[in-house]
Amino acid sequence: MARPSSMSLISQQTGYETKLFYRTPIAAFFTIVFPLMLLVVFGALFGSEEIEELGVTVAQYYAPALAVFAAASATYTNIGIGTAAKRDEGILKRVRGTPLPAWNFFAGVVVSATIVAAVAVTLMMTVGVFAYGIVIYPRTLPAAIVTFLVGVACFASLGLLLAAVAPSGPAATAIANATLLPLAFFSGLFVPPSSETPDWIITLGNIFPLKHFNVAFQAAFLPNTTGSQFDWTALMVMTVWGVGALLLALRLFKWENTPKSGRKSQKKASA
Amino acid sequence: MSAIEITGLVKRYGDVEAVRGIDLIIEEGEVFALLGPNGAGKTTIVEILEGHREATSGEVIVLGHDPSKAERAFKDRIGIVLQETSVEKELTVTEALTIYGGAYSRNLDKNKLVAIVGLTEKADARIGTLSGGQKRRLELALGIVGDPELIFLDEPTTGFDPSARREAWHVIDNLRNLGKTILLTTHYMDEAQNLSDRVAVISDGVIVAEGTPETLGGRELSATRITFRAPIGTSFPFDATVDGDVVTIEAQDPTTDVHRLTGWAIENGVELEDLTVTRPSLEDVYLALTEED
Numbered sequence: 001m002a003r004p005s006s007m008s009l010i011s012q013q014t015g016y017e018t019k020l021f022y023r024t025p026i027a028a029f030f031t032i033v034f035p036l037m038l039l040v041v042f043g044a045l046f047g048s049e050e051i052e053e054l055g056v057t058v059a060q061y062y063a064p065a066l067a068v069f070a071a072a073s074a075t076y077t078n079i080g081i082g083t084a085a086k087r088d089e090g091i092l093k094r095v096r097g098t099p100l101p102a103w104n105f106f107a108g109v110v111v112s113a114t115i116v117a118a119v120a121v122t123l124m125m126t127v128g129v130f131a132y133g134i135v136i137y138p139r140t141l142p143a144a145i146v147t148f149l150v151g152v153a154c155f156a157s158l159g160l161l162l163a164a165v166a167p168s169g170p171a172a173t174a175i176a177n178a179t180l181l182p183l184a185f186f187s188g189l190f191v192p193p194s195s196e197t198p199d200w201i202i203t204l205g206n207i208f209p210l211k212h213f214n215v216a217f218q219a220a221f222l223p224n225t226t227g228s229q230f231d232w233t234a235l236m237v238m239t240v241w242g243v244g245a246l247l248l249a250l251r252l253f254k255w256e257n258t259p260k261s262g263r264k265s266q267k268k269a270s271a
Numbered sequence: 272m273s274a275i276e277i278t279g280l281v282k283r284y285g286d287v288e289a290v291r292g293i294d295l296i297i298e299e300g301e302v303f304a305l306l307g308p309n310g311a312g313k314t315t316i317v318e319i320l321e322g323h324r325e326a327t328s329g330e331v332i333v334l335g336h337d338p339s340k341a342e343r344a345f346k347d348r349i350g351i352v353l354q355e356t357s358v359e360k361e362l363t364v365t366e367a368l369t370i371y372g373g374a375y376s377r378n379l380d381k382n383k384l385v386a387i388v389g390l391t392e393k394a395d396a397r398i399g400t401l402s403g404g405q406k407r408r409l410e411l412a413l414g415i416v417g418d419p420e421l422i423f424l425d426e427p428t429t430g431f432d433p434s435a436r437r438e439a440w441h442v443i444d445n446l447r448n449l450g451k452t453i454l455l456t457t458h459y460m461d462e463a464q465n466l467s468d469r470v471a472v473i474s475d476g477v478i479v480a481e482g483t484p485e486t487l488g489g490r491e492l493s494a495t496r497i498t499f500r501a502p503i504g505t506s507f508p509f510d511a512t513v514d515g516d517v518v519t520i521e522a523q524d525p526t527t528d529v530h531r532l533t534g535w536a537i538e539n540g541v542e543l544e545d546l547t548v549t550r551p552s553l554e555d556v557y558l559a560l561t562e563e564d
Binding site for chain 2: 008009019023089090096101173
């Protein structure tokens with residue numbers, strides 16, 4: 001029997017990660033159902049108001065914004081927490097002891113998260129189309145898909161960085177929530193931008209990639225546009241963040257928590 | 272070529288020396304036990320051989336590879352049973368074997384493997400529902416799913432009840448019969464004695480004795496010990512240590528000595544209560560070797 005190819009290993013790992021995802025109902029709820037609930041609630045509260053600068057209703061703004069939020073949760077939050085938890089449980093150490101190439105393992109993690117993100121975004125936009133009158137334009141669909149892929153790659157890298165710096169699974173959960181939720185507010189995902197938005201919030205949002213993800217994805221669903229709606233600046237910012245996060249994650253990543261074996265009695269012996 | 276060659280191995284954590292200069296050669300097809308108390312450095316040594324840790328200094332060659340390079344061809348030929356159980360509880364037994372087995376170029380038949388470790392009835396059960404002993408047996412199955420040449424077993428039966436241990440020993444015996452090289456760590460004397468061809472006793476990061484279970488620490492040369500109880504004040508026509516009513520004789524020639532002792536007792540009408548004839552057990556040797564200074 002020959003050594004299995006990377007292609008077959010990655011597809012096997014993707015299947016395995018996806019299986020783990022749907023067998024962990026809490027993750028599936030927060031990634032897929034929770035953003036949909038937000039859309040329904042926000043839509044009911046102030047859905048028909050119009051955002052003048054963009055020419056869309058609030059509900060039409062929220063569908064892509066919450067799709068972006070779901071995509072970021074599916075990648076940044078889930079990869080970060082999931083990988084740190086696997087390290088806690090010693091699963092990463094076990095994987096490291098098998099001939100599975102490390103990059104095949106992580107490719108499985110990222111591809112699976114991308115599939116989950118695609119499901120969440122598709123559901124969100126489908127609800128947007130049928131409930132709030134969003135229009136999908138074939139002309140801007142490539143921009144929507146490319147923005148989704150670049151955004152997902154960026155936040156997957158950030159998720160790997162989160163896993164690299166978090167000392168444990170619970171710590172990763174805390175860090176993920178403490179970063180993504182405030183950032184979602186700063187980046188206009190929960191509160192649409194208006195003329196009253198303070199400058200410092202606009203500046204803060206511009207620094208981080210989430211706002212760019214949202215602006216670029218929104219652009220593909222705005223009425224009254226003509227071009228293909230690629231937002232090259234936003235794509236560039238996300239790429240820079242993604243590559244930077246990935247390089248840092250590769251440097252900092254650990255396969256197991258700090259070793260403790262052999263230490264206790266040695267300390268006693270040397271005391 | 273030897274399966275494992277260790278020369279001058281040292282491992283330091285900060286300023287603590289966990290392994291302090293180890294030389295060891297393990298031949299192909301051998302079952303070798305590293306025996307020692309907790310914290311002696313057994314796991315550190317094994318994890319360096321597996322490629323999980325890097326040596327501070329010294330040379331380690333495993334199946335012709337430098338394990339710290341983490342080469343795929345190397346991982347393809349070894350099987351690791353970690354000390355802690357660590358499997359995704361959301362998966363079933365068969366799924367875990369399929370996924371982890373998928374990375375190796377060879378696989379043992381899953382049904383046979385599940386049968387070998389006694390989990391046939393649990394093949395489709397979620398791992399989260401298994402008992403502690405069943406999880407350890409799954410670990411064992413995961414360690415050998417890739418049909419490895421060399422198997423590392425880090426405390427394979429710690430926490431097992433006696434019957435589960437017997438079953439695990441049986442599995443390990445079968446692996447030996449397949450010609451596998453096995454390196455196991457344990458702090459159970461009987462485990463080392465039952466399973467291994469050779470034993471090294473580790474204490475405080477160094478090997479304090481090495482040999483077969485029969486000869487370890489000069490055990491085969493030690494005197495046989497005859498003990499019994501006799502009324503205080505009895506006098507004996509031979510050398511004996513008396514402690515209260517407990518009498519101990521170090522016998523150089525046990526067959527003759529026992530014959531003379533019982534002959535004398537019958538003649539003189541002395542009842543030898545609790546008469547026992549023993550050689551120092553591996554446990555005695557081990558305790559003597561690993562005693563704190």
